[in-house]
Amino acid sequence: MLEISGLAAAVNGQQILNGIDLVVPSGEVHAIMGPNGSGKSTLAYVLAGREGYEVTAGSVRFEGRDLLALSPEERAVAGVFLAFQYPVELPGVGNANFLRTALNALRRARGESELDAVQFLKLARAEAKRLSIPEDMFKRNVNVGFSGGEKKRNEVLQLAILRPKLAILDETDSGLDIDALKIVADGVNALRGPDFSALVITHYQRLLDFIIPDRVHVLLGGRIVRSGGPELARELEASGYAGLTAEAA
Amino acid sequence: MNAILDAPARGFLACYEATKNLLPGDAGMREQAARLFRARGLPTPREEAWKYTPLRALNEFDFKTPAARAASEAISAPALAAELGPRLSFINGRAQNLSPELPNGIRLESFAERPVLGMTADGQYNFIETLNVMLAADGAVLEVTEGQDAHTLVLLHLAALAEAEAVGLHVRHRITLKRKARLTLIELATGAGRYLHNPFIEISLEEGASLQHVRLQEESAQAFHLGAVAAKIGAGARYDAFFLHLGAQLSRTELHVMLEEPSASFQFGAAQLLRSAQHGDITTEIFHRAPGCASRQTVKSVIDERARGVFQGRITVERGAQKTDGYQMNQALLLSSEAEIDSKPQLEIYADDVKCSHGATVGEIDPEQIFYLRSRGVPEAEARGILVQAFLAEALETVQAETARNMLNAAVERWWEGRAQ
Numbered sequence: 179m180l181e182i183s184g185l186a187a188a189v190n191g192q193q194i195l196n197g198i199d200l201v202v203p204s205g206e207v208h209a210i211m212g213p214n215g216s217g218k219s220t221l222a223y224v225l226a227g228r229e230g231y232e233v234t235a236g237s238v239r240f241e242g243r244d245l246l247a248l249s250p251e252e253r254a255v256a257g258v259f260l261a262f263q264y265p266v267e268l269p270g271v272g273n274a275n276f277l278r279t280a281l282n283a284l285r286r287a288r289g290e291s292e293l294d295a296v297q298f299l300k301l302a303r304a305e306a307k308r309l310s311i312p313e314d315m316f317k318r319n320v321n322v323g324f325s326g327g328e329k330k331r332n333e334v335l336q337l338a339i340l341r342p343k344l345a346i347l348d349e350t351d352s353g354l355d356i357d358a359l360k361i362v363a364d365g366v367n368a369l370r371g372p373d374f375s376a377l378v379i380t381h382y383q384r385l386l387d388f389i390i391p392d393r394v395h396v397l398l399g400g401r402i403v404r405s406g407g408p409e410l411a412r413e414l415e416a417s418g419y420a421g422l423t424a425e426a427a
Numbered sequence: 428m429n430a431i432l433d434a435p436a437r438g439f440l441a442c443y444e445a446t447k448n449l450l451p452g453d454a455g456m457r458e459q460a461a462r463l464f465r466a467r468g469l470p471t472p473r474e475e476a477w478k479y480t481p482l483r484a485l486n487e488f489d490f491k492t493p494a495a496r497a498a499s500e501a502i503s504a505p506a507l508a509a510e511l512g513p514r515l516s517f518i519n520g521r522a523q524n525l526s527p528e529l530p531n532g533i534r535l536e537s538f539a540e541r542p543v544l545g546m547t548a549d550g551q552y553n554f555i556e557t558l559n560v561m562l563a564a565d566g567a568v569l570e571v572t573e574g575q576d577a578h579t580l581v582l583l584h585l586a587a588l589a590e591a592e593a594v595g596l597h598v599r600h601r602i603t604l605k606r607k608a609r610l611t612l613i614e615l616a617t618g619a620g621r622y623l624h625n626p627f628i629e630i631s632l633e634e635g636a637s638l639q640h641v642r643l644q645e646e647s648a649q650a651f652h653l654g655a656v657a658a659k660i661g662a663g664a665r666y667d668a669f670f671l672h673l674g675a676q677l678s679r680t681e682l683h684v685m686l687e688e689p690s691a692s693f694q695f696g697a698a699q700l701l702r703s704a705q706h707g708d709i710t711t712e713i714f715h716r717a718p719g720c721a722s723r724q725t726v727k728s729v730i731d732e733r734a735r736g737v738f739q740g741r742i743t744v745e746r747g748a749q750k751t752d753g754y755q756m757n758q759a760l761l762l763s764s765e766a767e768i769d770s771k772p773q774l775e776i777y778a779d780d781v782k783c784s785h786g787a788t789v790g791e792i793d794p795e796q797i798f799y800l801r802s803r804g805v806p807e808a809e810a811r812g813i814l815v816q817a818f819l820a821e822a823l824e825t826v827q828a829e830t831a832r833n834m835l836n837a838a839v840e841r842w843w844e845g846r847a848q
């Protein structure tokens with residue numbers, strides 16, 4: 179589904195990614211772990227198409243298409259979803275309206291019929307219930323006045339409603355207590371299936387107790403320095419990244 | 428001694444000379460205004476109050492009095508939903524069938540029959556009012572009787588001109604709400620062609636009265652709009668105004684509000700949306716003259732391309748106006764690097780126990796917000812539209828009358844869709 183080869187990228191002229199090779203097949207969940215500054219969030223933003231992230235080498239193919247040639251909205255239409263590490267507040271934009279606008283933008287671009295307010299609310303309420311998200315979250319402005327945990331749950335609610343083929347979770351676990359973490363994990367696990375892949379970016383192993391990855395990759399200095407099964411996450415939890423730094427050097 | 432008058436000033440005086448014997452009302456007062464106008468002419472940017480709004484563009488025109496048109500010439504403007512309420516129409520500055528099915532409790536006369544002229548500005552030269560006093564030909568003189576709720580009334584100003592020549596439309600209204608009377612006034616200004624619209628509205632609210640005034644200014648792209656409202660608010664009375672300004676190549680709207688008696692209140696929300704080379708100016712002057720009065724003003728501007736917006740707001744708290752609560756906020760969203768906003772707040776406080784504040788913010792659309800929406804599949808132009816409407820939403824939400832609010836939201840959408848992509 180996702181094939182990254184030799185990807186290098188710079189931000190403000192500073193090289194952050196130094197040749198990433200990674201393949202995430204359909205139906206698999208891969209975790210990307212690494213210390214602060216290793217390039218995890220940069221990778222997430224490059225995949226989502228954020229401005230200011232300059233790809234200096236390499237390619238990214240998504241279902242065979244050149245992902246890097248697409249605008250952010252075209253990537254969303256293709257089926258890529260980024261759960262933001264810091265979800266953005268949109269004062270004056272109601273959450274329900276935002277979710278429906280997003281869903282209908284995707285449906286329109288895919289040649290599907292748009293949902294009216296009633297159809298949408300029915301769908302949205304069912305998803306919110308499944309994720310234990312109170313309904314008043316629909317009435318509030320997007321992320322405005324939300325606690326850290328509410329913002330992350332709102333990202334997972336969007337994930338559940340928009341149903342992408344590839345979800346990139348950028349430190350969705352940070353700042354969450356154990357209950358919120360379980361809700362987030364349940365939301366992701368519910369989507370797992372042969373046509374869904376995920377890239378779970380995290381600093382800690384904790385989230386991976388609930389979302390069991392098929393593969394774990396360690397990112398250091400803008401490169402993947404090790405890959406392995408779920409046991410690699412536990413190993414890192416015990417030994418830390420320090421040993422790997424030496425090994426990579 | 429006469430100032431050296433430029434073309435539009437000479438044109439306005441020529442209009443006056445040609446029509447003064449036909450104009451209704453106090454000829455002496457008009458002559459006084461004409462004398463003042465001869466001496467002072469059009470304000471220039473050297474005058475503090477007009478520093479940010481040059482009237483140079485008026486130089487190209489010589490505004491004439493419009494030819495009389497048959498009242499039967501029915502014209503429908505797009506913004507006019509019939510469900511808004513009974514309607515008073517002024518077409519090309521003249522009342523049309525000024526006898527709609529009015530709710531109980533409204534007394535209506537035409538200015539042409541019962542002219543009420545008068546200078547409201549305190550001995551100072553006010554160009555917009557002087558021009559109006561000199562040339563006002565028609566208007567509505569409206570009174571809501573004591574204790575009556577007159578519900579909604581629509582006041583339409585429509586310019587429908589085929590003439591090649593530019594014309595000046597000078598209308599004058601007086602709206603009085605007696606004790607505890609209530610009214611929602613929806614004012615629309617729109618039209619086609621090249622004209623100067625110079626409406627002046629005098630408002631008087633007696634004790635406990637409540638006026639909600641919603642205005643949509645959607646003049647033609649070639650029009651000039653120089654209008655003013657002068658309001659006197661009595662004890663415990665409230666004047667809630669919301670103005671949405673989208674049209675005219677050059678517009679200036681002045682609000683002069685006197686909070687005359689204790690616990691009078693004035694709430695003002697405004698939004699001006701400007702693009703191309705439009706110039707829009709909202710100037711307010713609020714006088715707190717009695718204790719315990721409140722004024723709140725929130726003015727938002729969205730400015731695109733080479734347009735320029737101006738907000739000048741002055742709050743004067745007179746001696747003895749203790750426990751005054753005055754608030755003023757000006758926020759501008761600039762959509763292009765050439766867009767400009769000039770913001771001038773002024774507080775003059777002569778009482779010692781008051782709460783007054785003002786603030787201003789200027790910015791562009793946050794690229795993070797655009798990216799967030801785009802990452803969810805919303806195309807960039809739509810994302811920008813959503814964020815511009817969100818910026819305005821907070822202001823528009825204050826409009827209580829739902830039909831009026833829907834009308835304003837639709838106008839904002841029209842404006843956004845008319846944007847050059």
